[in-house]
Amino acid sequence: MEIHPLGMIIGSMRGIFPRLMIARMNELGFHYTFDQWVVLMVLAFKKKQDMVQQDIAEFMNKDKSLVLRIVDVLEKDALIARTTDLNDRRRNIINLTTKGRDLTNLFYKEEQLISEKLLEGLTEEEVNSFYKVISHVKSRAQEL
Amino acid sequence: MEIHPLGMIIGSMRGIFPRLMIARMNELGFHYTFDQWVVLMVLAFKKKQDMVQQDIAEFMNKDKSLVLRIVDVLEKDALIARTTDLNDRRRNIINLTTKGRDLTNLFYKEEQLISEKLLEGLTEEEVNSFYKVISHVKSRAQEL
DNA sequence: TATATTAGTTGACATTTACAACTATTTACA
């Protein structure tokens, strides 16, 4: 099978969607970075109970020190709240506040609109393959 | 059709491949950033004659001032050479040096290996759909 | 009880993001 090396493909497209989303959210008056939004959305679509910083870092495949800095900003803006896990005081459980949830609802709507525009013209099968490949790549990467 | 908003998908996977590639190239003794490699690879797989900084910036969907800084570093390391376009002296034509070409050949091999590992287990059809979606998204993004 | 591991924090430095403003040059137009 002919493999297109992923470097230039990733290199040329990875900023596209984030930039479109950020531009739109800036228009609406919200000046958060893309990763800040991702953290909020991870919490909105909670993958498991009692998400902690380490969980978010793993999901985003980012260094925990970066997640800490993002969480600091979002907490300062009262979009999330951090509480100590009473079962394990090393862990901070992170939840969206009401204000945070309002923002993630808004982001989600805009995200859907832009996603629809970008994917318009593709078949459902093609889009599903796209998601499957991404999910597969994430799994494979964890094994390497 | 059910659309998975692209935010968290992009947010969780965009750093995977770059990080794997950078780790591998660091092992081999090359300490360039991912975007520095992308610039080299863009020049190696020349999309057109007489690539200039603006062309690279457009391909990478990045600000021209970033491309300038990357080009400065690569020129300093003698991986590329910059010459003024005699037909239009605003433009700098950028070419790989022999040293630069050696490095891109090496990067390409490693890129192929890692890509193969990440895509192993997927059908050719699924991978082709993946590339098609990406190409499509890039085109659509330029229209928005 | 001592050691190893984990979660989070802090710090440091290079690079990127995202603009604006500038210079030099070319193109368009009156």
Added chain:
DNA sequence: TGTAAATAGTTGTAAATGTCAACTAATATA
């Protein structure tokens, strides 16, 4: 022909990210 607009590249800047190490506090394990 002269001027304005546009283009390519350069410089500057503040904030954020990438990436790593070293640290503290807490938990797990031998």
